[in-house]
Every structure is written in structure tokens, then in C-alpha cells.
Amino acid sequence: MKKQLLYSSFLLLIGCTAVAQNRDAIKFSQTINKDNAYKHLSVLASDEYEGRETGKKGGWMAAEYIKNHFKSIGLKGPVAGDYFQPINLVSYGLSQIVTVDGQPAEALNDFFIMPKTVSAKGFAFNANSILFAGYGLTKDGYNDFVDQTLTGKVVMIFKSGEPGSTAPATASLRNSSALNAKLKYLAEQNAQAVLLIDPLVDNMPDNVRGYLQSEEMVLKNKETTDRMEVAQPMPVISIGTALANKILAGASTSIETLKKKIADSGKPSSQEIKISVCASATKVENKVRAENVLGFLEGSDPKLKREVLVITGHYDHIGITPDAKGDDKINNGADDDGSGTTGVLLIAEAFAKAKKAGKGPKRSILFMTVTGEEKGLLGSEWYSENPVFPLENTITNLNIDMIGRGDKAHESDNNFVYIIGSDMLSSDLDRIGKKANKTYVNINLDEKYNNRTDPNQFYYRSDHYNFAKHGIPVIFYFNGVHDDYHMPGDEVSKIDFPMLAKRAKLVYFTAWELANGLKRPVVDKNDDGTPKM
Template sequence: MNKKFVYTSLALALSFGAMAQDKNAIKFSAPVNKERAYEHLSILASDEYEGRETGKKGAWMAAEYIKKQFQSFGLVGPVKGNKDPYMQPVGISAKKLSGISLTIGSQTKENLKDYYVTAQTTPAAGFNVKANEVIFAGYGLNKDDFNDYAGINVAGKVVLIFATGDPTAKAPAPTQGRRAQSSVGSQQAKIKYLTDNKAAGVLVINERVDNLSDAAKAFLTEGAAGLKREDATKNANALPVVTVGTAVANQILAGASTNLADVKKKIAETLKPATVTIKTPVAFSAKLIEEDIKADNVLGFLEGSDPKLKNEVLVVTGHYDHIGLVNDPNATDKVNNGADDDGSGTTGVLMLAEAFAKAKKAGKGPKRSILFMTVVGEEKGLWGSEWYSDHPIFPLANTITNLNIDMIGRGDDNRPGDNNFVYIIGSNMLSDDLDRIGKKANTDYVNIVMDEKYNNRTDPNQFYYRSDHYNFAKHGIPVIFYFNGVHKDYHQPGDEVSKIDFPMLAKRAQLVYYTAWELANGEKRPVVNKNEDGTPKTN
């Protein structure tokens, strides 16, 4: 064993907490308790808040509640230039379609019955395509051994293809399970070829169009919401795509005296393309409309007391959004309350904010600054935290750590009968210092089982990548994600306040509180000694 390494590690451990306990930390932890947790969560996860879906009434109500709590604690709204300094508007918009039409020959087809168009794949300027003929290119493949486009110039033409499939793909041995779709046979690869070769548009044959569910129709009607990323213009010149059902496909193929069944059989038997130009006029159009969606991260700032350290910021996060109302008119319980996911984490952030604010009022405030932030859009794809990391209020270089709380109110079906645990994820991914600090805080104050079952990048559940901490970690900021695991009510109406283990919610929040106390008052910030891929960092 390398003695120098041992002594260095010991010195670092001592420098991050020579005292076993800090009496002030214990004194001001009082607001982190089960009663306070119930007060917050019974409001945030009530039916009145309608499941807190991003961009909807319930989420706006939750944001307002959190803001008022931050104000009552005495936290400052740090968002400069915004009318409400506690709110960081997140750039989210919904893309919807209008003027959708498809005509085959002289017949006008019915949207969501005969075909559909998605906002995600529609060019920014919309499209209006007309052609006197259609090239049926079978599976739309362009391979050495099977080329549907041999001798065909698709530039300026409308092409009809199957959504997926590759008749030349070999089936695996039985032990290999279902055959994976080859990349060349994927719809994405097929459309890329047509885009690169400047086709005018593509009609994609998909049998699922014939029996679209009500949920699918609702999704297609509502449009697609997403972040306004800087690369949002990448679809400006996208290929117009219309997905058609079997009736439309057969109507077009009738112009070549064939149909879907016959052409599939012919290709399968000959293993040769069946490309043909069909003299059937087609026309399809759609307009894209983009509407801004109101969605805000809610921020409360507590400035540090040490002039030398207050520019360093600890960020404590939890997402206040959930998945909204049940899309089933026959459902008896229509609200996905999200008590655990992540009303519990939001409650934890509020309790920590109150505790640290009281410490500051008593002259015992943290040396470093703390940003308490509840983010929106996590359930949609970590939108709120991504927006913050791309548009930080405080420089990311000054952000010492992110402590993220996402589901701390229940147990795990894989640990029946024992809730005295919390999963920690990410604590040693970038910083061994942070890992030691978090575990020492637990030993000194809380004594909960810190389960590291999911604390790795190769976990099949990919939890390290599935909550808001990751948008800090990807920028090299060390993180700890606190999590109680998945239960049968995950993303179900059964995630109710009545099922929350409030003593354990408070205990897990206390662990985050004491870890935050050590980080905010430690002599040095945690050293980042690993790269994002886990390899040692070299100076």
C-alpha cells in the first residue's frame, strides 16, 4: 500500500470535518421534520394541483406555492431582468400543425384515420407538396446486395416506402431472441437517404395507422412540446413526411396493378426490389405553428456569510412537476398526484431552505451561498435543469456541488419491510471528496443505510442519467442523487400522500441537510478528481 496516498486521504478527510457534530447544524435542523413535510406535501400533491404537469395549471400553482414559501423564509429571488426574480422562465414551446391535408388522385383523405403527420418531423416552414406520380421504392433500402433505388433519381420526387424492414436481414439463432432492427432498415436511415438525395417528400406505410388509439390521436393533435435549444433550426429543411395506412398504400399501388400483400410476397420470394413509378397524382400539406409554453424553475437564494467563500454556490434541487391527469375518461382516479415523485423531493428542498434561512437570521448562516431550486419539466426530459445548466444564474465554475432529491417518501419493492435506507447515486462519480463528505455526514448525524446499488454508469435502469443532477454532472460538477427506488405506484394515480412514510421522508431530508451544512461550511470545496467517464483527472 502506498503510505503517501493513505496519509493524503486521511488529511483530506480531517480537513472536511474534524468535529463529529456541529451543534449549530443540529440546532437549526428543526424545520426538517415529518410534520412540516406533511404540511407542504399535502398541498403540493393534492388533487387541486392536478398532477403538476409542465405547462399546465397545476404546475403553475405549485410554482407559486414554492415561491411564496421561499419569500416567507427570507430567501432572495436571484433572477435578474425577469419581472418575478424567483422565477427563471424555461424556454419551452409546443409545435402544432394546421392545414393538414392529403389527396390521392381526386380523393381527399381523413387525417388520423387514413394518415397522420407529426410536428416533430415537419419542416419549420411547413410543406405543400404536389406530384403527378409516386415512386414506390419498397423497403427504401440502399445496399450493395439490395438497392431499391438502383437507376432511380429521387430528386424532386415523392417516394412511397415501408416504415421499417429489410428482407435480406438474417434471423438470429433462437437463443438470441427477437431480431434487432438493422440500422439500414430503420425508418430514420431510410428518410435520411431520401433527404440527402433531395426527394420532395415521402409517404411512409405503417399498418398502425389503421387502428390509432385515442391516446395516439390526442398526442398527434396536441403537438410536440420541447426546449428551445440552439439547434432548433436543424429541421428547417427536413423532408416532408406523411405516414399512411394500408388503405392509402393500396390505393396508390392499384395504379401499378398490385397491392401490399402481393408486393411483399414478391419481394420475399425473389429477394429483389420491386421499385415502380406509379402515375397517380398526390398532394399533401401542413403548416407548423409554434406556441410558447409558460414554465418556470423556482429559485430561492441564500447568500453566504464568508466574504471569501460566498461566491461559491451549493445548489440543492428537486423537480416539482409530475405527469398530470390520467388520459382515460373511464378512470375512477384521474389525478397522478406525484406525492413521492417528486412532491417528496420538493418538500425536502423547502424544509432545507427554511432551516438554512433560520440559521442565517440567527447569525449562523452558511459560509458559502446556497441556491435552492425546484425545477420544471423533469418528467418531459430533464428540461428545467438542462435549461439552467445552459443558462445558469450563477457561473457553473462557482457551483461546488448539486444535491438532487428525487423521490424520498416511500420504500422500494425490492427492499420490503425496511425503509431505513436511501439510494445514493453519483456521489463518487466525479469527486471522492464529495463521497466522503456525504458518508461522514450520515455517520455523524443520521445513521441511515446508504445503498449504492444503482451508483454506477452501467446500471440497466440508468438512474444516474435520469434525474436533474445529471445536467450538472455532465458539466463536471460533482453530484449526489438521493432516491428511494421505484414502487408499484410509480407514475400511477396511486402515488398518493396517504402512502408516504413521513418519518423516513424527514430522515432522508435530514441527511441532505447535514451534507449541505458540511459542504456550505467546509474549509474547501470538494475536489473534482475524476472525468465524466470516471477516469482519473490529470493536472
């Protein structure tokens, strides 16, 4: 009797387990495997794709590859019949000129202007004299501006340091609050412009030079247009030692002479220097071709198919670094985010095969690889402002950004993935995602970064956030950063393909539950994490 009861209980347990695991979900997940992952990633992260930078040839090649895959597996192009959603992206270069006594100075060698400090209107000035005002200090017992009129003047000051200081010139460069205080004072006194004598110009690091040479890329929408139109309080130009001494030669003096005089006397040595200095800077706007790539799978349930699950990964990366050390200059971005893009392609194919077999999801799924993530989440921001499907019908965003490797915290066991955001807005989504993992995949779900106070701010640093800020529940899947993050060493050869496939399967099974569930995840938390009343 007991033996028979035990046997019956065993059969019941098997039956319950079989019910818990959906056989169709398992069947169609088989296309998500390491071999198919390698097939896609070996193309997307190849040297031929030149690091897939937004607005460059490699990025366009990646977009075409993804589009062709979506088309080949039977997904529909939901953007008026197309797979591309163009984003209104522009770049701003800086045309900048400085002349001293009629002689042109060389940008980045003699001077530089921070691009973001120049409005769309630009600036220009033509001064017949310069006011040298030492360290630009106003404090008890010492005032570089005493008896000086600043209104309408071009003022030249040392960016950092104090009278008599023996510290290296670069020692206080990081003290931005002190510099900001100087600039604020000069703006309040209606100075026309400021020339900062800056040691950084004399020995400029490659990364700073690269930043100053790069073009600022922004979405062309009302918010950015309004921001670009805002005029700065006054132009600020950083100049090197050589250019500063050329200006000071108009008064037969030099930087070292003036520093010694101020240090020895303990008094300012501010003075008017009769020399002409002209400068101008203008923003040059260029249209950038960039597009999100969308593939749509319509749901099978007449009532539920209007609801849409969105699965995302960004296909762009940071392109080529000409001054990178060594022979390899291409940032292939195999992990960031070739791995996530590959995951989206694999999951899309699995669901497409399910639909062809008559087992398609009840709700619709939008598979979207976005561009411009590395430029500031621009592609996903554009979609959230110009959604192809109403945001109120979007039930969840599952975002995949780096699932092909691991970090130092998991060197001994790579069977993990960080999940971020799953419980930020919806307890339902958190429960569904963790249940899918327990039922099908059994990966260690690390929630170390699943909070808004994480110093790394990962919750705000990938494309899911442009859905979360609109109240749409999200899960961000992530394997952490590593030594090759944003470096040419992020190569296909270093990818853990079995784990890439396993993490992609976790997203797939979570998506299966969401797309076929009786109800969409309830949003029961506010953006700050407090319960909705």
C-alpha cells in the same frame, strides 16, 4: 486507578461524540419532520394541482406555492428581486395535411408524420403520380428499384416485410435498422418524399397516439434553433391500409393483389400510379410560460458567502392522462417529484430558522425547484446556461428526485436511499456526504446505480447532471422506481413520510457540512472518472 481511568475515558468519548455532532445543526433540523412534510406534499400532489405539468395551470400553481413559502420563511428572491427565473421555453405543434385525388385524409387515422422529422421550415409537395416500389428492397436477386428513376419521385413502399413472408405485418416493425437503410437509399437517390405503408396506423396504441398529438417542448436557445432549422433529407409520411389502397386504386390494384403477385412471381411489381397526392407539414411555435423558483440564503462569512451551494428538486410532473385506465386520470406525482420538492422546502426552512437565530451558514445556499425535468431536464439546463450565480462559485449541487417511497429491492427495509454521483467528480464530496450520514442519520446508502454504465442511466436522468457536466460536484438522492412510477397511482397516501423526512435530513446535514466547511470540495476527477493530473 483503573476504574478512574475508565471513567475518564468514557467522559472523553462522550465529549468527542458531542463535538462530532453539531448541536446547532441538530437543533434546527427539527423542522424537517413527517408532519411538515405532509403539510406541503398534500397540497403539491393534490388533484387540484392537476399533476403539475410544465406550462399548464397546475405547474403555475405549484410555482406560486413554492414562491410564497420561500418568501414567508425569509429567503430572498435572487432574480432581480424576484423568485421566478423564467425559462425561454417554446412548444412546437404540427400542422399536417395530406390529400389523395383531391380528397383530404385524416391525421392519426389515415396517416401520421413524426413531429421530430419535420424541420422549422416544414415541407410541401404536390405530385401527379406515385411510384409504388414494393418492399423498398435492393439485394442479390431482387431489386424493387430496377429500371426505376427515383429522382424527384414520391415513392410508396411497405414499411416492413419481405416478398412471400408469412410473418405478421407487425413482426419486423422493431427492425429500425432495416427501415433506416431503405430511407437512406431513397434519400441518396434524391427521392422527393416517401409514403410508408405502416400497419401501426391501422391499429394505433394509445401511447403512440398520445405522443403524436403532444407538442414537442424545447428551450429556445441557439443550439435548439439551429437543430430545428435543419431540413430533413426528405419528408416521410406513414399511411394506413385504407389510404394506401386509395392510392393504388389509381392503377386498379390493391395491397393484397400486389403482395400476392410479388410472392407468386418472386419478382418486383414496381409501377407508376397516376394519381395526385399533395402533402404539407409546418411547425407551429407557441411560447410556454414556465419558471424555475429560486430562494436565496446569503452566507454569514464575508469571505465565503460568494461561494454557493445549490439544492434542487423538480416540481413539475406529467399532468393528466385522459386515456388512462380507470377513473383516475391525474398523475399526482407525490413521489416524483413532490417528495423531492417537499424536501427542498423543509431544508430551506431549517436553514432560514438557523439564520434568524444567528446560526446561519457561512456559505450562501440557493434553494431551487426547477421545472421541465419531465420534458428533458429543461429547467436545470436553462439555469446552467443562464446562472444567477456564477458556476465557478457553485461548490456543489445536492439534487433530490424521489425520496418518499422505496423499490422492490428494499421491501423488507425502507431505511435506505440511493446516492448517485457523489464520487464521480470529487472524493471530498463523497467523504463529506458519507460522514454526515454516519454522524447524524445512519441510512443505508445504496450505491448500486452510482456509475456511468448503469443500464438505467440514472446519473444522466435528473437535474444534477446539468451541473455535473459543467464540472460541479453533485449528489443525487433517489429511492428507486416503483409500480406507480409515472402513473396516476403515485399518490400521497402511499408516501412513507417518516422516511421522506429522514432522507431530507440527510441532505440537510450534508448541506450543513458543505456550507460551513473550511474548504469547498475539491474536484479531483475528470468527467470520465479519471483522476485529474
